[in-house]
Amino acid sequence: MFGRLSLDILKHNPMQDMAVVGMVLSGLGLIALITYLQRWKWLWNEWITTVDHKKIGIMYIVTVLLMFFKGFTDALMIRVQQALAVGDSHGILTAGHFQEVFSAHGTTMIFFVGMGMIFGFWNLIIPLQIGARDVAYPFLNAVSFWLFAGSGLLMYASLALGHFSEAGWLAYPPLSGIEYSPNEGVDYWIWIVQIAGIGSTLGAINFLVTVLKMRCEGMKFMKMPIFVWSSLCSMILIIFAFPILTATLVMLTLDRYMEMHFFTAGGGGNPMMYVNLIWAWGHPEVYILVLPAFGIFSEIVPTFSEKRLFGYMSMVWALIMIAFLSFIVWLHHFFTMGASPGVNAFFGVSTMLIAIPTGVKIFNWLFTKFRGRVHFESPMLWFFAFLLNFTIAGMTGVLLSSPPVDFQVHNSLFLIAHFHGMVIGGVLFGFFAGFTYWFPKFTGFFLSEKLNRYAFWCWFTGFLIAFMPLYMLGFMGATRRLDHYEEATGWHPLFLVVAVGAVVIVIGGAIQFLGLFWSIIDRKNNLDHTRGDPWNARTLEWSIPSPPPIYNFAILPVVDQIDPLWAIKRGVAPPQHKKYEDIHLPVNTGIGFYIGMLSMLFGFGMVWYMYWLSIASFVGILACLIVRLSSKEKHMIITAAEVKATEEALRRPV
């Protein structure tokens, strides 16, 4: 009945117990709070069943913050362990727990924080930037989100019930095979990643069709905002890369559940096949995350320089080049596996080539600021920090792309420093910048600029203190994922410095977290008095009121250049439509939520060999789909008169 589920799964070490108790208490507290405020109905009607892309976007961001908290705590535990576990001391974690922690850290940060952030931003920004009232498939959008959220719940479940994977965030076999990882950890990893991955694939299809089919009048491809372009490239990468991940996970699943021999050491299996396949997805994944961040900076730099983006065309072609090249570099993740010199050389050179379009982008941003009126608001500060960190990490990346050098520092902390420079300095700083920049669009008030600046300086200095020494440690021979080392290595002082940097980052994160709440409480003093265009920006999302009404655009805009709002403000825009019209929008449905939760139960059943639960959930999902796809599409209609009244109220000066 319960498969391999027994009461033993509740046994943890004291540290995990604390986390579980905290998690359960905060869950209960939340339920109590919602009940006390009598908000269940509101939660269900306004949020859980919604198909409005703006609300789904906000739910993505909230989920990301919850997951970020977990990934961040994992990171901190790794840093504390490595600062303490030297010589006779064994630190705060056992070796097994440490392995779980770093596996969970990578999985959480990539699949939930990174992917969740890009989908959050796409939901919030893309329809507004292309002048659309909705996404192509609003229901599918809800399904994607709830698959993501259900998978996130499974991630948190793995903390409380049983163990998470100890095989690293990419679960290389044969270690991740049933022979060497017999417990439920790797199965948790497989189903978490599988469910979230399928959600991402569906989401990317949705947004690709949205961009291809729903741009407003006159917005030709070469007139699209650059964030839309960067996202478009990222979506195409998802569509090409994620099916490889799905298939690879299926094969690992078959190895573990049905005694197949794809990646096993025996039976003729080939573990190197897994490494190739997972990186054929994994390398494009890096660009899936970073391209939208490039797009965010490409929106922020022109706005805060009061100048058109320099070299729009070269920016677009650079994006396309990066997207293309990202598919022919995967082997640089395992130069040491023993391919022939010719093969290694090819992948080394193709890796170096990526530096060219990336360099083009860096110079375009610099030239955009040249002779512009640069405003040093906090989004711009994140940009400067990004520029520095990304250039350093990019240069060390070029260094790593040379196979002989890579042989020396493969899997060392040098590599860790390199890719954290990319994902923190590039992706995360980009998201922080975008969050600050677009926050007033969806709330009508600003984040506290003062607290943002404090947080920024903590993150910036903390990052340098925490990651620059890792380059040195890498050269000194420190490999990644060490739970213990000897005093004689001479690494201890640097690990202490790294831990100090981590603490500074924690202070920055805490300021941001409190700053978010403080800004909400103190919103009356931070209102956006322009009611829609606080930064004197250039693209369409700023042409509508903040927060945007449910239909986004009362009158669909007409566009003939890359900065349409700027053109309107300067009086050089093409003639706009004037007449209000009836607007049709999709109605809410709970089916997306049911599918997400049933998928979670499906995964949970598979992890614990409770196959009846998986079968029941699968049948439930099928039933949901059949019901949905057999019913007539329903719309609600907002009449022209209502639209007119709403618009006039929203645009009335405060």
Added chain:
Amino acid sequence: MKPLVVHHTDTLEAHPDIHLPDTHQDTFSKAVLGFWFYLLTDCLLFATLFVTFVVLHSSTFGGPSAQELFTLPLPFAETMFLLFSTVTCGFALLEAVKGRKNSAVAWLAVTFLLGIGFIILEINEFNEFIQEGNSWKRSAFLSSFFALVGTHGAHVSAGLIWMAVMAAQVYHFGITVDTFRRLVIFSLFWHFLDLVWIFIFTFVYLIGVLS
């Protein structure tokens, strides 16, 4: 996409559903385009399984090789079932274009039977291999064979469920804008599975037996 023209034929014009709200958001062309992208992802899923099969097909680990295991008549029969089911699926769509509800359902039923025939043959083949002790556990080659062909079989089975639902919908609602769009998308899926099978027949069975 050609079928878009169908919006303007007499059969559908007469139907009240043609006055869809918000026609500028063109549900039909969006749905079809999006489904092509879905097919692209599915194609890549199969590509990954094909690549793995190609890499592992000689890793027989003392078990039978493709040449020893496969015979051509059975997969050829499966091919015929699937090819003809594609033809009849096309007939169903043509009848739907003409607005003939009952004959569309009838052709779907024929397609369904042919699909069932394919699945029965495949299960028989798998069962035979397993009885002889050549299951997926035997070697990496057999793992990759069962995974690739089995994934296709799972797709066909899903297609059969979908077909049954579509037949019921067409029977119940008639040929409306909604059911017609879903029928077009279903037929894309069914033709796609046929295409994948052609590759399986060629690369797994034909080359396996002849090499």
